[in-house]
Amino acid sequence: MHIAPWCWIVGIVLVLWGFTAVFQKLTTNFISAESTLVWRTVGFLLFMPFVYPGKELYHHSAHSVAYGFLAGLLCALGCLGLFAAMKAGGKASIVGPLSALYPIIVVILSPFVLHESITALQGLGVLCGLIAVVLLSI
Secondary structure, eight states: OOOHHHHHHHHHHHHHHHHHHHHHHHHHTTSSSHHHHHHHHHHHHHHHHHHHOOOOOOOOHHHHHHHHHHHHHHHHHHHHHHHHHHHHHHHHHHHHHHTTTTHHHHHHHHIIIIIIOHHHHHHHHHHHHHHHHHHHOO
């Protein structure tokens, strides 16, 4: 069985984001959601020089930059909501998986916005994810 190279990268993301969720909950046990967002951003910015390829930052089309800016803004708002839910007493074992269902929005919008097709098997996968969250929250 051949495993696509991107699958290995996704596996690394899964592990890193899993540890991230644990540290996010630990952080919100001690400081506000807003402070957590600020310190998360500081950590992100400290890491950027190691991954930035050195190409001209402004050498992109206006709509590409706008998409990137909007993605960053929505990510920050989503993170703030996640941190607020954890700070309000949400268990990381529930809040994390529930918030991780964001791909459902992608699955619903991708045929219309990205012109991608969704198979019945992929739709079944989304349904399984929803069932899993319900079972986790019981």
